Amino acid sequence: MSNGLKLLSGYGSEEEDAEEKQRLPLPDSLKENFPPPFEDEVIDDPEQHDGRSRRYPHQRGNWNSIVYIPYQRDVPFDLLCDQIIDHCNPTVALKKIQEPHVSLTRTFVLLYHWIDSFVSSVKGSLQTFSRFDLQFDGLKVYCNEDNSRTFLALTVGFGKMEIYKTVQLLDKVLGEYKLHPFYDEASFHMSIVWALGNKKTELESMIPELNKIFDASLNDNLDLTIPITNYICKIGHKIYNLKLL
Numbered sequence: 001m002s003n004g005l006k007l008l009s010g011y012g013s014e015e016e017d018a019e020e021k022q023r024l025p026l027p028d029s030l031k032e033n034f035p036p037p038f039e040d041e042v043i044d045d046p047e048q049h050d051g052r053s054r055r056y057p058h059q060r061g062n063w064n065s066i067v068y069i070p071y072q073r074d075v076p077f078d079l080l081c082d083q084i085i086d087h088c089n090p091t092v093a094l095k096k097i098q099e100p101h102v103s104l105t106r107t108f109v110l111l112y113h114w115i116d117s118f119v120s121s122v123k124g125s126l127q128t129f130s131r132f133d134l135q136f137d138g139l140k141v142y143c144n145e146d147n148s149r150t151f152l153a154l155t156v157g158f159g160k161m162e163i164y165k166t167v168q169l170l171d172k173v174l175g176e177y178k179l180h181p182f183y184d185e186a187s188f189h190m191s192i193v194w195a196l197g198n199k200k201t202e203l204e205s206m207i208p209e210l211n212k213i214f215d216a217s218l219n220d221n222l223d224l225t226i227p228i229t230n231y232i233c234k235i236g237h238k239i240y241n242l243k244l245l
Helices: 003-022 075-088 112-125 160-176 200-204 207-219
Strands: 062-070 101-103 108-111 132-143 149-156 189-196 225-228 230-235 238-243
Touching: 062 112, 075 189, 075 207, 108 112, 112 160, 112 230, 112 238, 132 160, 132 189, 132 200, 132 207, 149 200, 200 207
Parallel strands: none
Antiparallel strands: 062 101, 062 108, 062 230, 101 189, 132 149, 132 225, 149 189, 230 238
């Protein structure tokens, strides 16, 4: 290669390097309007999440999703969780659930181009569904499907039939997208604390005493009769509010 061509080649490479360094990231306001190829890569690091790992590996274009009943934590609820954690320590190291909720679907994966039509279908299926009250009636232990985490949860008592009807409606929508329905033998509940690994045996042995703590909390200031006025559909980082009549 002649000296002139070498100089031109070097100039081109340096210019491209400079352009690459000066290239600005896509603003968040514009990311909302483009599909997930513009998302930053998500690297699963359990050490940043108390040892938890993703059940579904992050893939661009796939959005982890769930529909649920939200619950707003308050001081009496947090006090109940603290008492349960103290009682179980050091046999089982429990942590609070930061956003307690009652699941109405499993966690499922939506493709980006399905999102708008899926949300529209969910809203349509629930458009005549009325508000209702929900009550919890005790504590129960659950493990996730791979036994990597154990949960202590409040089981749903009053309001169970309304939740069951909701799940039936949502299952029909999920079926249209070839997604798994809710569990066949669903036990509706709201997890409040959790532990790593399978701690079911240890926690179940403590249930009688833990239910005494729960009953005492009800006799104090804890009110677990909840008016259900909306559901939440969470798709990736996006929240869709599904209001009930």
